[in-house]
Amino acid sequence: MVRRITVIQGHPDSKNHHFCHALADSYIKGARNSAFEVRLIDVASMDFPLLRSKDDFEHDTSVESIRQAQEAIRWADHLVIVYPLWLGTMPALLKAFFEQVLRPSFAFDYTEPARLPKKHLTGKSARIVVTMGMPAYIYRWFFFAHGVKTLERNILAFCGIKPIRTSLVGSIESRSEAQRKKWLSSMQQLGETGR
Structure with missing residues (x-):
């Protein structure tokens, strides 16, 4: 049974409130309604360097925000990763975050x-x-959700995380207010069940 949830907000814009933020907020609200413990990692608010060499990747970081993110991931039973699709995959900042956090000795050896x-x-x-x-x-049937598959298979499953479920919210710019509310309600229900 899921009891501890870490939500990773992967939208790289911390200055504006996007639908990604609303989806994460709804999930967190639902999880807290069910008395789950929830932690939030807001990648856009973090300051960390890009990794530029194998040596950078294979040695522990001295960045405090990365160590705190690792602790939040270690603590959790369930992770929720929210981000916008940019050029078919996750934004570069989120990829850089995963490269920093999911290092050898923490996520795998x-x-x-x-x-x-x-x-x-x-x-x-x-x-x-x-x-x-x-x-x-x-995105799912023509492009085979290739960016999401990379995150699922090559990053999360590689570190032992499973099962991995996906929620794809398409045509975001043209969604009506009623459709947006339906998605927010769906996310709250997922939070209530810890899925």
Whole structure:
């Protein structure tokens, strides 16, 4: 049973309130209504450097905000990752965040001699929530949701996180107020069930 949830707000704009923020807020409201413990990581408000070498990636960071994010992920039973689709995948800031946070020794380690990953985040589940300008079915069926699949398979599952569920919110600019309210209600219900 999920009891502790960490929501990762991956929208890179911290100056404006976007629909990604409203979706995350609705999920958090639902989770708290069900007495789940919730922590929020707002990637846009964090300050961390880009990784530029293998050496940077393989050695622990001294950035306090990254250590706090790692602790929030370690603490959680369930992760909720919310972001807008940019050029078919997650915004660069969110990718840079994952590169900083999901390092060897925290998220996985390689085993010898096969160098297969030893997964350190097993026992956690995740939900990925993505907003986009195109209809969601086009992204899913024509583009095979390639950016989301990369996050699912090559990042989260690689570290042992499963099951991973997705919510794709398409045609975001043309959604009516009633359609937006329906999505917010759906997110609140997901929060109430911890899914």
